[in-house]
Amino acid sequence: MGGRLEGKVAIVTGTSRGVGVGISRSLLEAGATVVGCSRRELPALPAAAGIDDEGLRSAQWVCNQEDLQQVDAFVERVVQTWGSLDILVNNAGGTVPVPLAESVPPLAAKIQGAPRAEDDFERTALYHAHAIQNNLTSPLWFALRAARQMLRQSGRSSIINISSGAGHAAGSPTLVSYGAAKSGMNHMTRSLAEEWGPKIRVNCLALGPTMTANFERLVLGRQEQGEDYFENVPIGRAGTPEEVGRTAVFLCSGEVDVINGTTIEMDGGMLPGVLYETGLAPIREMLEAAGEPTRRVSDAGADRGISK
Template sequence: MSVFRDGILDGRVALVTGGATGLGLEIARTLGRHGAKVAICSRKEDNLRPAVDELVSQGIEARYGVCDVRDMAQVERVVAETVEAYGRLDVVVNNAAGNFPAPLTGLSPNGFKAVVDIDLLGTFNVSRAAYDAWLGAHGGSIVNISATIQYTGMALQAHVASAKAAVDALTRTSAIEWGKNGVRVNVVAPGGMTGTEGYSRITAVTGTKTHSPLGRHGTRHEVADAVLFLASDAASYITGATLAVDGGAHLAR
């Protein structure tokens, strides 16, 4: 049972990148269960098709588009298709990300660039395309999925921490520039979340011990609820903010 009122996103349309699996699918499900029509995008149609089938089976109006967020032409096509299909676009969640553990001495320039391109360039591409196609004229909410490892640093994650720090900076800057058009831009910064690909990859190397003062890792549902809050009218006067969802782990790391 959700702590949020049913229908708080009724009449709204949300686009979730990386929405076919893991955290992205949970975010799409949560937004859809609270009234939004949902579009998800990812690079692999084999993942997208069953994800949409799952959402529809749960009573959520959903569609998908195949898209590499690093390619602006593909991004613009998916955004345009979403607006054409649903008649509007109110919420954008930049969730698509790359992550693999690697020490600096074992990290190639191409590996570093790949994560920066997906996380940072992808966030810019989707935000800009959505702004140009709809948000700039009608307002709305952008929620960027970041992390907390850039606050303290973390071994094996230099590429990810660097990309996410840049996403945080992009969020604050776009919040300043686009606020006059009624566009709110915020960050949800998850810590270690069970049931995600990133969690599995990192804990396979580092183990599952948590630094959280709450004594546990988080769940995808808890991150999705934070996104729902920022996307809703409950956060109507919040922009340029970072909501850390890590049980305080970055404070104790």
């Protein structure tokens, strides 16, 4: 067959659903061996269906990236099983938007997966800490552990971090800690590329809205806007996991080695901030139904008695 990634061994984190499925499928189609992970146990890599049904060059293993020991053991097991590690895609992550950064409702903390807390301040603090752990610290742990292996191999390797438009320097109200974590991820990408070149290229893909089952159900499914949701996105639609996957294959192939240390925005050309209000709408609806306090991003100043 002779794909562009023939013979390469890849780890993709967060492959039980969503963008991680698109990435792992593209890497598999390009000939790589792909080991995916998630907190949930699955019998096989979902993306391997129809490509590698026998699991000869794919696997899905449990690894909670919030646990340092699990990250260490996971990378070790991949190297023991497949002999090397050439690609890491740090995809696992995400959060849910909140209308009030200073007071995170129990429902939002629960959907995000933050540790439970009865006390309002503790819950709010843990929600933000969880966003930073899962979107910045854990991807750094994975990169550090992967680099230990990659730096001692003879060939060149590639790390790709999956970031977000929420990391834009314009700020990200409703996604304060997540935006800060993704912004940190963009910065970390540059630093690690400088430290690890020429052995490892490190790049970042900052996604705008990307059509996953969760996105469709939680964001689009609850809104009446339908296609209007994307009217402020120049290409008029969301990105797809397959597009992210194809870009990852290109970066990992090393065909253009000079792309290194950079963050590529995959947001259809949209302006920062145009979707924060619409992105918050479904979670606000859920919170209002649960009797939780909410506010519109644009009303934040008025709430504090400041007229515009």
